[in-house]
Amino acid sequence: MEARRDVFQAIADPTRRAILFLIAAQSMTPNAIAEEFHSSRQAVSKHIQILTECGLVKPEKRGREMYYHINASKMNEIDKWIQQFKNILETQFNQLDKVLLTLKKQKK
Amino acid sequence: MTTNLLFDFTVDKAAKKVFITREFDADLSLVWDAFTKAEILDQWVAPKPWTSKTKYMDFKVGGKRFYAMVSPEGQERWAIQEYTSVTPKTNFKMYNAFADKDGNPELPGSEWDYTFSEQDGKTKVDITIYNESLARMEKMIEMGFTEGFKMSMNNLEKLLSSTR
Numbered sequence: 288m289e290a291r292r293d294v295f296q297a298i299a300d301p302t303r304r305a306i307l308f309l310i311a312a313q314s315m316t317p318n319a320i321a322e323e324f325h326s327s328r329q330a331v332s333k334h335i336q337i338l339t340e341c342g343l344v345k346p347e348k349r350g351r352e353m354y355y356h357i358n359a360s361k362m363n364e365i366d367k368w369i370q371q372f373k374n375i376l377e378t379q380f381n382q383l384d385k386v387l388l389t390l391k392k393q394k395k
Numbered sequence: 396m397t398t399n400l401l402f403d404f405t406v407d408k409a410a411k412k413v414f415i416t417r418e419f420d421a422d423l424s425l426v427w428d429a430f431t432k433a434e435i436l437d438q439w440v441a442p443k444p445w446t447s448k449t450k451y452m453d454f455k456v457g458g459k460r461f462y463a464m465v466s467p468e469g470q471e472r473w474a475i476q477e478y479t480s481v482t483p484k485t486n487f488k489m490y491n492a493f494a495d496k497d498g499n500p501e502l503p504g505s506e507w508d509y510t511f512s513e514q515d516g517k518t519k520v521d522i523t524i525y526n527e528s529l530a531r532m533e534k535m536i537e538m539g540f541t542e543g544f545k546m547s548m549n550n551l552e553k554l555l556s557s558t559r
Contacts, residue, residue, distance in 0.1 A: 372413070373404045375442060380402065380417050382439040383429055387421040390435070394425075 297341045314356035415522040423513035503527040
């Protein structure tokens with residue numbers, strides 16, 4: 288059973304969003320990422336761990352170094368959920384349009 | 396779609412908020428009723444072929460609505476809403492949570508804020524949804540709302556064209 292991390296909570300943190308922006312441009316080693324921040328290496332490493340657990344970033348071993356890169360398909364999932372929610376609301380409201388039309392006719 | 400009414404939808408992931416604006420071609424009191432009376436809510440909140448049934452609804456501050464979305468197979472998804480603020484025909488706020496069939500809420504839920512305004516015979520509804528966790532949104536979708544969604548869009552088009 289894999290640990291279920293909350294993707295949305297992962298991206299709600301400003302440091303983690305900054306990490307995502309950084310490695311979106313190019314994959315980076317944990318040390319290179321940590322150098323971009325004022326926080327400790329341990330703190331940055333914890334953020335990377337959370338991002339990895341929820342599948343937003345992926346580690347890749349190149350020689351002796353570990354590089355982290357963006358998992359684009361997982362990022363797309365977030366947009367897909369939002370799109371689906373929007374679709375649900377659209378359906379509801381279109382149904383309401385029809386109900387309002389009926390109610391208006393009844394009033395006349 | 397025959398309608399071309401305003402529909403805005405934006406998500407602020409960092410603030411964990413969703414902003415929705417929708418215009419309806421009806422006067423304010425009718426639209427207010429459609430959002431605050433169980434017998435009208437049950438006619439539109441469930442995306443067809445799902446249906447909505449309200450067990451009880453007491454629309455006042457501290458009052459609650461306990462209702463279910465029912466699938467075509469008869470499967471029930473219960474939710475409970477508590478009204479936290481009511482300014483008649485202007486604004487109301489509620490806390491919405493999924494629940495079991497006995498009405499015990501599954502926390503955390505989400506906060507919904509509805510503002511109504513009328514202009515030129517049309518009514519604009521501004522909705523803000525705050526989720527403690529936006530993952531709950533994911534759950535909302537997992538709870539079966541997407542089943543038959545595409546079908547429901549087609550049903551709706553047919554219904555709309557037949558009533559006009």
